[in-house]
Amino acid sequence: MADVTPASNASDDDVIGASAVLDGSVTAAGTVWTPAVVARVTTIVVIMAATLTGNVALIAGIKCHAALRRRRISAFLVNLAVGRSTSASDLRR
Numbered sequence: 589m590a591d592v593t594p595a596s597n598a599s600d601d602d603v604i605g606a607s608a609v610l611d612g613s614v615t616a617a618g619t620v621w622t623p624a625v626v627a628r629v630t631t632i633v634v635i636m637a638a639t640l641t642g643n644v645a646l647i648a649g650i651k652c653h654a655a656l657r658r659r660r661i662s663a664f665l666v667n668l669a670v671g672r673s674t675s676a677s678d679l680r681r
Contacts, residue, residue, distance in 0.1 A: 639672060639673070640673055643669040643670070643672055643673040644669075644673070646665060646666070646669045647666055647669050647670070650662045650665065650666055
């Protein structure tokens with residue numbers, strides 16, 4: 589059998605296994621979660637949640653009030669709300 593120990597001149601930073609985590613800031617895939625990255629992700633998640641909540645509230649409000657359903661502008665607003673909700677929930681970006 590072959591010896592699988594790392595070379596003696598390799599430092600701990602050079603040898604990162606599939607499940608290694610260094611100082612809690614590097615994940616298994618090598619993604620660095622600095623405070624700036626966490627702040628950006630948190631901001632985006634809050635904006636997405638607010639967008640989805642507002643659009644669902646708009647659609648529910650128009651659906652619940654018969655007077656609003658009869659207006660042509662309401663159909664346009666529902667169309668916009670559905671479009672924005674689908675783009676806000678798209679996680680491929």
